[in-house]
Amino acid sequence: MRRSVIALLLGFVAVAVPACDGTDGPGFPSTSNTTPAGESASGTSDVIIPPKNSRSVSVPSAISPSALRRKVCEDLLPKLQQTRDQSGQPGVDKAVADAIAAYPTTADWSVFTPEQQQASINGAQDAGTGKCST
Numbered sequence: 001m002r003r004s005v006i007a008l009l010l011g012f013v014a015v016a017v018p019a020c021d022g023t024d025g026p027g028f029p030s031t032s033n034t035t036p037a038g039e040s041a042s043g044t045s046d047v048i049i050p051p052k053n054s055r056s057v058s059v060p061s062a063i064s065p066s067a068l069r070r071k072v073c074e075d076l077l078p079k080l081q082q083t084r085d086q087s088g089q090p091g092v093d094k095a096v097a098d099a100i101a102a103y104p105t106t107a108d109w110s111v112f113t114p115e116q117q118q119a120s121i122n123g124a125q126d127a128g129t130g131k132c133s134t
Contacts, residue, residue: 063116065113065115065116065118065119066119068116068119068120068123069119069120069122069123069126069133070123070132070133071123072119072120072123072124072127073123073124073126073127073132073133074127074132075127076096076099076123076124076127077127077130077132079095080092080095080096080127080128080130081130083095084130092128093128095128096124096125096127096128099124100121100124100125103117103120103121103124
């Protein structure tokens with residue numbers, strides 16, 4: 001037991017000490033003098049800009065499954081109506097199936113609860129019928 005506590009404390013110290021010395025590293029504002037324009041003396045900006053390929057992930061836990069179902073349906077309804085006008089109901093059925101199959105590859109899917117995942121699927125199916133549930 002004593003060795004476990006010592007190992008745990010040493011592990012904590014090993015992780016905590018490097019974290020305390022991150023003030024001049026990437027992602028932290030520089031402690032060096034800056035010019036009034038917000039650029040450091042070396043000419044680089046201190047502003048942190050996310051990469052172009054990054055995408056924020058919404059936190060869906062705040063939305064109820066029924067509200068999510070309605071939102072998914074309302075978002076898909078205009079697109080599916082256009083597909084219905086061009087390809088008929090078989091085209092809509094295929095588009096809904098393709099959308100549902102693509103859901104697990106989206107960034108939000110992994111943070112959805114099982115109820116929210118099912119609500120998303122149900123919302124897509126509702127949009128396929130042409131009418132969103134209330």
